[in-house]
Amino acid sequence: MPAELFPSRPLSEVPGGCRVIVGAPQAGWTHVPLGEWELRDGAGFGDCHPHDELNIVLDGLLVVDCDGACVQAGPGDVVRVPAGRPAYYSAPRYARMIFVYGANPAGLPSTTFTDRSSVTELPASP
Secondary structure (H helix, E strand, O other), X not given: OOOOOOOOOOHHHOHHHEEEEEOOOOOOEOOOOEEEEEEEOOOEEEEEOXXXXXXXXXXXXXXXXXXXXXXXXXXXOEEEEOOOOOEXXXXXXXXXXXXXXXXXXXXXXXXXXXXXXXXXXXXXXX
């Protein structure tokens, strides 16, 4: 398989502040999905994935709540959220990150939420 090019595009042109660079199909994947995202002005959200997630902070300050702990990451820092653990992401002013997902060969679903208190609760078993 030859090398693939994924052309750059400004985040300002992408609705929702998240640009998927290497996508993850719904049916499952064994490759490494990758994207760029940003948060602004205290915005936040939560999610829980069936795969590990790495967030590499490029600019600003990213705050991540997971399992009752809170980490603050700046440019050059990497935050790993383990598979199956709910996490809440926020930025007091601004944060721009690259995300990298682990494999999800079974295509198990992810969940999202808006309530920061959900990070202390385990997701329901399927």
